Amino acid sequence: MTDRKLIRKGVFVAISSLFFYVALPYIIYTKYLVQFPQLALESYINWIMRMGVIIAGIQFFKSVSSEKTTRQALGDLLLSIVYLIFFFKLFTLEVVANVTENVTVIISMEGFIYIYLLAALIGIFANVIRVFEVWNSARRSRSF
Amino acid sequence: MQGEVDLFKKYLEKFLYYFIPFAEKLLNYLRENIFPYLTEVTDYFRRLSEKLPVNFEPYILIFIILIILGVIVNWKLEGKEEEEKKKKEKKEISDLFFALS
Numbered sequence: 001m002t003d004r005k006l007i008r009k010g011v012f013v014a015i016s017s018l019f020f021y022v023a024l025p026y027i028i029y030t031k032y033l034v035q036f037p038q039l040a041l042e043s044y045i046n047w048i049m050r051m052g053v054i055i056a057g058i059q060f061f062k063s064v065s066s067e068k069t070t071r072q073a074l075g076d077l078l079l080s081i082v083y084l085i086f087f088f089k090l091f092t093l094e095v096v097a098n099v100t101e102n103v104t105v106i107i108s109m110e111g112f113i114y115i116y117l118l119a120a121l122i123g124i125f126a127n128v129i130r131v132f133e134v135w136n137s138a139r140r141s142r143s144f
Numbered sequence: 145m146q147g148e149v150d151l152f153k154k155y156l157e158k159f160l161y162y163f164i165p166f167a168e169k170l171l172n173y174l175r176e177n178i179f180p181y182l183t184e185v186t187d188y189f190r191r192l193s194e195k196l197p198v199n200f201e202p203y204i205l206i207f208i209i210l211i212i213l214g215v216i217v218n219w220k221l222e223g224k225e226e227e228e229k230k231k232k233e234k235k236e237i238s239d240l241f242f243a244l245s
Binding site for chain 1: 192203206209215
């Protein structure tokens with residue numbers, strides 16, 4: 001038997017993630033950003049949508065588990081790894097803006113890569129420790 | 145209200161006055177001592193991000209797999225815990241009634 005309360009929570013979280021990562025960028029792109037063809041933002045939006053689908057799935061997996069369980073900690077770990085790949089992809093992409101016929105500006109966020117990588121690696125390390133901590137505490141409580 | 149805004153601005157200026165040189169020092173330290181060790185990790189992620197599929201189908205497949213996995217985990221573990229909790233509660237209530245009678 002499933003825990004309906006948690007399933008409902010998971011569905012809500014997954015739908016809201018899909019809205020913020022897939023529907024909203026798509027609406028913003030097709031309604032507003034399409035009017036600026038000189039800004040090539042299509043790849044940005046596509047990557048946000050692609051990774052957003054995976055993030056929504058992991059959010060569902062995380063939310064259907066009750067608090068302080070190994071599976072929720074595992075969901076957090078997966079989420080931090082996916083966020084790292086997602087932001088890494090975004091930072092390595094370049095926005096090419098054709099200002100005039102002769103002037104082209106390339107906007108790159110490569111400078112953020114190292115600082116974000118450092119922060120994300122520390123976060124992943126913390127999540128790995130948390131998985132073991134939660135797993136160990138669950139094992140201990142079971143043995144008592 | 146204006147006085148509060150001015151006070152906030154004053155504190156913000158003070159904070160930035162001390163924070164910006166500290167942040168610059170920290171960034172320089174990271175650039176010299178930590179970031180060179182991260183180049184291999186960066187290269188690995190660069191290769192990985194280049195290999196990521198461009199189609200939507202694999203991502204949707206992963207999403208569906210995660211949803212199914214979540215439902216299975218919920219069904220196998222959470223439901224069981226919930227049932228055990230309910231059984232425990234029922235047993236406690238029946239014990240209480242037994243003790244009262």
